[in-house]
Amino acid sequence: MTASPLAPGWLTVPADLNELRPQGKPELFPASAARTDQGELSIGGVGVAALAAQFGTPLYVVDEADLRARARSFKSAYDAAFAPLCGGADVYYAGKVFLNTSVARWVSEEGLRLDTASGGELAVALAAGVEPANIGLHGNNKSDQEIERALSLGLGRIIADSLDEVDRLAAAAGRLGLTANVMLRLTPGVHASTHEFIATAHEDQKFGLSMVALPGAERSDAAEAVRRCLDAESVNLLGLHCHIGSQIFEAEGFGEAARRLITFLGQVRNEHGVQLPELDLGGGYGIAYTEQDRPSTPERLAAGLADVVSAACQSVGIDVPRISIEPGRAIAGPAGITLYGVGVQKDVQVSDDAGQGLRRYVAVDGGMSDNARPVLYDADYSAILASRSSGADAMLSRVVGKHCESGDIVVRDVYLPADLRRGDLLAVPATGAYCWSLGSNYNYLPRPAVVAVLDGQVKVMVRGETETDLLSRDTGVGA
Numbered sequence: 001m002t003a004s005p006l007a008p009g010w011l012t013v014p015a016d017l018n019e020l021r022p023q024g025k026p027e028l029f030p031a032s033a034a035r036t037d038q039g040e041l042s043i044g045g046v047g048v049a050a051l052a053a054q055f056g057t058p059l060y061v062v063d064e065a066d067l068r069a070r071a072r073s074f075k076s077a078y079d080a081a082f083a084p085l086c087g088g089a090d091v092y093y094a095g096k097v098f099l100n101t102s103v104a105r106w107v108s109e110e111g112l113r114l115d116t117a118s119g120g121e122l123a124v125a126l127a128a129g130v131e132p133a134n135i136g137l138h139g140n141n142k143s144d145q146e147i148e149r150a151l152s153l154g155l156g157r158i159i160a161d162s163l164d165e166v167d168r169l170a171a172a173a174g175r176l177g178l179t180a181n182v183m184l185r186l187t188p189g190v191h192a193s194t195h196e197f198i199a200t201a202h203e204d205q206k207f208g209l210s211m212v213a214l215p216g217a218e219r220s221d222a223a224e225a226v227r228r229c230l231d232a233e234s235v236n237l238l239g240l241h242c243h244i245g246s247q248i249f250e251a252e253g254f255g256e257a258a259r260r261l262i263t264f265l266g267q268v269r270n271e272h273g274v275q276l277p278e279l280d281l282g283g284g285y286g287i288a289y290t291e292q293d294r295p296s297t298p299e300r301l302a303a304g305l306a307d308v309v310s311a312a313c314q315s316v317g318i319d320v321p322r323i324s325i326e327p328g329r330a331i332a333g334p335a336g337i338t339l340y341g342v343g344v345q346k347d348v349q350v351s352d353d354a355g356q357g358l359r360r361y362v363a364v365d366g367g368m369s370d371n372a373r374p375v376l377y378d379a380d381y382s383a384i385l386a387s388r389s390s391g392a393d394a395m396l397s398r399v400v401g402k403h404c405e406s407g408d409i410v411v412r413d414v415y416l417p418a419d420l421r422r423g424d425l426l427a428v429p430a431t432g433a434y435c436w437s438l439g440s441n442y443n444y445l446p447r448p449a450v451v452a453v454l455d456g457q458v459k460v461m462v463r464g465e466t467e468t469d470l471l472s473r474d475t476g477v478g479a
């Protein structure tokens with residue numbers, strides 16, 4: 001079959017629509033994904049039809065071994081690369097991408113720490129039994145309660161995002177007779193998107209302390225924050241932090257940000273005579289959602305960053321600080337898939353600048369409530385027929401949800417078998433990050449269950465919602 005003129009340039013017609021790992025294309029499915037002899041997709045040794053029958057669809061399925069292996073590989077790669085420079089590296093799993101007590105325990109068992117960004121995420125980490133010393137608290141607008149709770153618990157690090165927060169942290173710690181372990185989030189002026197980065201001086205975004213002084217100001221907010229932290233007896237200033245973006249494939253942006261922060265560490269040393277002991281280079285490592293993505297490996301990323309950090313510290317003349325990173329998507333994303341049931345289909349004759357052809361709309365039983373990323377970010381995904389194999393021709397299709405929005409798209413462009421029918425199961429890979437966590441109850445759809453699969457066993461991580469759950473907070477029910 002030739003490509004549809006409606007298809008985007010990067011989308012190729014698969015030689016075999018059933019193939020999970022087409023040659024020369026990036027891996028989209030979790031490591032344990034396989035086709036059974038009957039043609040059904042299985043994950044973790046469990047067939048998708050049995051999962052759908054037991055838990056319904058949509059359903060999030062997480063390959064536990066795959067997620068754990070990704071966590072482990074970041075820890076071991078960064079430890080190995082930074083061992084000669086600063087004794088190793090700390091890896092904080094960015095909980096916001098996918099957090100529940102099971103996953104918090106998994107990453108802890110794999111030697112990672114845990115980043116939270118709200119009181120709620122912190123509550124999950126604590127409920128999982130994560131040591132407060134291994135938890136970080138982020139957020140650009142922490143409440144007084146969040147700050148006091150973090151201090152009382154003795155969190156390993158609180159990442160201060162503004163001068164206001166530095167002052168409130170110092171005051172609250174003083175009031176409570178405690179010490180605040182503080183990292184300062186700086187905006188290094190490096191914006192990385194998927195394949196490139198832009199380096200600027202000024203930052204026009206809500207996060208972080210600017211490294212550039214405002215007109216007429218004596219020093220930048222970042223420099224002022226360092227001064228205030230060092231002056232405050234209740235503050236233990238650990239170091240600097242940055243996070244330059246998300247879904248980044250090229251290492252240059254991380255390297256440039258590291259150089260800028262290390263230069264700043266040198267200025268701190270010159271002005272105050274102290275070498276701050278820690279440097280966090282954030283997360284943002286890209287993963288493959290479709291065949292157009294070519295992610296790097298933790299080993300290559302770590303080695304490249306270690307070279308940059310080592311050279312920059314040498315040129316500034318400081319010891320290499322303890323390095324930490326905060327991957328989220330790259331750990332959870334590829335480990336998860338979403339299963340959907342196929343419902344209504346319709347074909348539309350479309351003509352656009354590229355030509356004309358048929359587009360098939362395939363409606364599934366979820367949508368923007370279980371995966372908001374296509375609506376939020378125009379994110380691309382892929383999909384495959386999961387409940388059986390098919391020898392039918394490829395049909396350019398658009399997988400859409402069941403919500404009352406025409407933008408409710410799950411997969412914008414994908415070739416699916418032309419014999420797709422009601423009741424088939426579709427699997428959308430790489431939905432382990434930012435899908436369940438961004439989920440909503442739009443149209444009063446109950447949020448799906450999340451199950452973990454491992455060695456033929458299924459474990460419910462979070463049960464699916466019921467209509468009773470949906471009505472449970474409505475005080476007018478039965479009134």
Ligand SMILES: *Cc1c(COP(=O)(O)O)cnc(C)c1O
Nearest residue numbers: 094243246283284326327328329
């Ligand atoms: C979201 C976030 C991360 C994780 O980003 P990924 O792209 O998922 O790796 C890390 N650090 C901070 C501060 C974040 O906000």
